[in-house]
Amino acid sequence: MPKSILIDCDAGIDDAQALFLALSSPEVNVVAITIVQGNVLPKQVAVNVLRILRVAERLDIPVYVGSEKSILGNERRHDVEPYHGWDGLGDSPDPEPVDESLINPESASAAIVRICNEFRGSLTLVCLGPLTNVATAIRLDPSLGQTIQQCVIMGGNYYGRGNSTVCSEFNFSCDPEAARIVLTQLGGPITVVGMEVCRDNAVAWGDYDSLRKTPSKINDFLKRIEKKPFEKIRTNQIEWSRYTPFDEFAMAVVVDESAIVKESKEVFATVEVKGEYTYGMMVVDWSKILKRSNNVKIITKVDNKEFLKMLYRPVNWK
Numbered sequence: 001m002p003k004s005i006l007i008d009c010d011a012g013i014d015d016a017q018a019l020f021l022a023l024s025s026p027e028v029n030v031v032a033i034t035i036v037q038g039n040v041l042p043k044q045v046a047v048n049v050l051r052i053l054r055v056a057e058r059l060d061i062p063v064y065v066g067s068e069k070s071i072l073g074n075e076r077r078h079d080v081e082p083y084h085g086w087d088g089l090g091d092s093p094d095p096e097p098v099d100e101s102l103i104n105p106e107s108a109s110a111a112i113v114r115i116c117n118e119f120r121g122s123l124t125l126v127c128l129g130p131l132t133n134v135a136t137a138i139r140l141d142p143s144l145g146q147t148i149q150q151c152v153i154m155g156g157n158y159y160g161r162g163n164s165t166v167c168s169e170f171n172f173s174c175d176p177e178a179a180r181i182v183l184t185q186l187g188g189p190i191t192v193v194g195m196e197v198c199r200d201n202a203v204a205w206g207d208y209d210s211l212r213k214t215p216s217k218i219n220d221f222l223k224r225i226e227k228k229p230f231e232k233i234r235t236n237q238i239e240w241s242r243y244t245p246f247d248e249f250a251m252a253v254v255v256d257e258s259a260i261v262k263e264s265k266e267v268f269a270t271v272e273v274k275g276e277y278t279y280g281m282m283v284v285d286w287s288k289i290l291k292r293s294n295n296v297k298i299i300t301k302v303d304n305k306e307f308l309k310m311l312y313r314p315v316n317w318k
């Protein structure tokens, strides 16, 4: 039986890659997609998700939109060009607009609560953006953690180095309070795919170029949306030296954990919400000083050969 999953995302380019991986994998069945503020504002993320679902011919999957604001009510500044482009997908619009009437009127958090309870115990929550919707869902239904099989999160960091601020990974930096609520109050099995394990297993550009050589509709779409942002990275205008599909790492763990995960650590982790430099940093009690029960499983090593093989699934699918 395929694993039923609900994906909460802020599509972005690597969210698109992760969605295509999920849709091309028989091990999982995507039952819904919820939209969270992050790479770009939720309304734009929703358009992006519909663009992705149209390429995959899966516009049957319901899409729900969340709040533009963080759990504390802060709005994200979008005055600098986002890494994923102003529209979140490399600023390379499709010739045809999407049908926005497909966006479901139910709010993302209410949909998360309803669907998790409908699938009682058999749903995997996959979080690929800031955790605003899931934190709100916990406030709506404090028993949310008992209704899910697993929550897999792309986000956080465990060695204090950030990719958004000096000490914070992007998804956690967008809404640190929400991230703290989810890690410490969900009360269900949480797997964290942090930025370090993605960075440590990033794909060489030569392998990326071979991946994108396969003629396919999904490859054509991904090449188009990746063109501008990746040109910047590859001409070293941005520090990243290799192809790092953060969200696709998390989705690979969801699709086939036994093939992908080589090492994980059960720890107590929370999120700093007061630090001048460390606001949004994931704080891991490696030395068990706080004497708190473990609340997350952090993936620390993956099989990057298996991961590279998995990247070919979507592009060989459609």
Ligand code: RIB
Pocket (backbone or CB within 6 Å): 010, 012, 013, 014, 015, 038, 039, 128, 129, 130, 154, 163, 169, 170, 171, 195, 246, 247
């Ligand atoms: O830090 C990487 C994460 O931030 C990814 O989810 C990417 O899509 C951005 O949201």
Ligand code: CA
Pocket (backbone or CB within 6 Å): 009, 010, 011, 012, 014, 015, 038, 128, 129, 247
């Ligand atoms: Ca994302």
